[in-house]
Amino acid sequence: MIKTYAIARWEYLEKVKKKSFIASLLIVPLFMFGSIYIPIYFSDSEEEISKAFAIIDAYGFINNSLDTTLANKYKLPSGKPLYNLISFNNIESNSESQKKSAISQTLSDEIEGYIFIRKTLVNDSKVEVEFGSKNIMNRTDQVRMQAAIEEIIFANSLQKAGYDYSIVKKYKPKINLSTVQVTSQNESKEKGALETFFSGYILNMLLFLLVMTTGQMMVRSLVEEKTNKLVEVLLSSCSPKELLSGKIIGLSLLGLSMVGFWIILFVAATFVSSENIFTIESLNLILSVAYLVGGYFLFASLYIAIGSLSSSEQDAQQITGYLSMIIVIPLLLIVPVMQSPNALFVKILSYIPFFTSSLMMLRLSIQTPPTFEIISTLILLFASGYGMMITAGKIFKVGILFTGKKPNFKELIRWIRMK
Numbered sequence: 001m002i003k004t005y006a007i008a009r010w011e012y013l014e015k016v017k018k019k020s021f022i023a024s025l026l027i028v029p030l031f032m033f034g035s036i037y038i039p040i041y042f043s044d045s046e047e048e049i050s051k052a053f054a055i056i057d058a059y060g061f062i063n064n065s066l067d068t069t070l071a072n073k074y075k076l077p078s079g080k081p082l083y084n085l086i087s088f089n090n091i092e093s094n095s096e097s098q099k100k101s102a103i104s105q106t107l108s109d110e111i112e113g114y115i116f117i118r119k120t121l122v123n124d125s126k127v128e129v130e131f132g133s134k135n136i137m138n139r140t141d142q143v144r145m146q147a148a149i150e151e152i153i154f155a156n157s158l159q160k161a162g163y164d165y166s167i168v169k170k171y172k173p174k175i176n177l178s179t180v181q182v183t184s185q186n187e188s189k190e191k192g193a194l195e196t197f198f199s200g201y202i203l204n205m206l207l208f209l210l211v212m213t214t215g216q217m218m219v220r221s222l223v224e225e226k227t228n229k230l231v232e233v234l235l236s237s238c239s240p241k242e243l244l245s246g247k248i249i250g251l252s253l254l255g256l257s258m259v260g261f262w263i264i265l266f267v268a269a270t271f272v273s274s275e276n277i278f279t280i281e282s283l284n285l286i287l288s289v290a291y292l293v294g295g296y297f298l299f300a301s302l303y304i305a306i307g308s309l310s311s312s313e314q315d316a317q318q319i320t321g322y323l324s325m326i327i328v329i330p331l332l333l334i335v336p337v338m339q340s341p342n343a344l345f346v347k348i349l350s351y352i353p354f355f356t357s358s359l360m361m362l363r364l365s366i367q368t369p370p371t372f373e374i375i376s377t378l379i380l381l382f383a384s385g386y387g388m389m390i391t392a393g394k395i396f397k398v399g400i401l402f403t404g405k406k407p408n409f410k411e412l413i414r415w416i417r418m419k
Helices: 004-017 019-044 062-073 094-107 138-159 167-170 193-227 230-235 238-270 282-309 315-330 334-341 344-350 353-366 371-399 407-417
Strands: 051-057 083-087 114-117 128-133 180-182 188-190
Touching: 004 193, 004 238, 019 193, 019 238, 051 062, 051 094, 062 083, 062 138, 094 114, 094 128, 114 138, 114 167, 128 138, 138 167, 180 282, 193 230, 193 238, 193 282, 193 315, 193 353, 230 238, 238 282, 282 315, 282 353, 282 371, 315 334, 315 353, 334 353, 344 353, 344 371, 353 371
Parallel strands: 051 083, 051 114
Antiparallel strands: 114 128, 180 188
């Protein structure tokens, strides 16, 4: 036990003094905060430049009304209208020719885009509107134009039917929708979709960064010690089990130090920021930490086995790259999982140990899974981690002194079966 403590202490102090570790303490949280707060900042920032759009109106009465409606609703900080609509109706008699002129000016960046309103032969209940622009990903402009055109045509239809739109409009309700997460009969909590998304995202990113940083440190340390024959000196004064335990404890403490520092920074940023991007119940947070720890030790065991088998850093990086892809897969599924946390495919993937921690942390942040699933997946995760730790220990015992050609699958099985 004394030797295990000495190895753990040496591993911790040796790594914590490195410039790369100190840099990661600051670079990683800056990356995380930037990926969260920068999109929020730019999405909330006000437009500062007016946008010119060409309008081709087959109805003949929409263009002027649309210009007035948009000018009244959307303005620049200076008070000028955000949208500047240019009527193309009088340029040429043919609508398609007018459209070509609008496309030409869009391509030359003279205007932002065009709105082509086609008149249908049936009635005004269905209107064909074509929105053309170089950037079709700007949904804000599209939604605003669509809503304004619908309002104008609706008002015109009411007027034809003998109704006064200004009076009808007074009876149109204004709905302020708030989302409330129902947790029990007597308990519910107002919670936004943004908070829910980032709660699951942050926990998964924490696991990913923890595994990637400490896992790669572990692999690099083992490869260096094998290369410079230091491992032979260490094994002359301690057993492989003591060396393995010391490395796991030391690097785990290193990882916990990193996580603790990141949590302090995150809590401080949350208090300073006006945006609440993380909210999760106390019990679910405790369960999420349990999944985080279980997932970490499962992947840490894999990294130990890989590091003891690798003879060069290039081989180790290639294999750890494949491992990182396994951790990334749940992050690619974050949108469908958040939309349907209790879907059959999500439940099945939750019972695959390599995905258990990530998916269950996501599900806990969205909707608490049934108690049976929580208990069974936790048992499965820690049992898999324990089994992987024993397997990694057996591979480590032989692989740490193994040099030359890489062992094949049969040799690995023989190492694992050795008592």
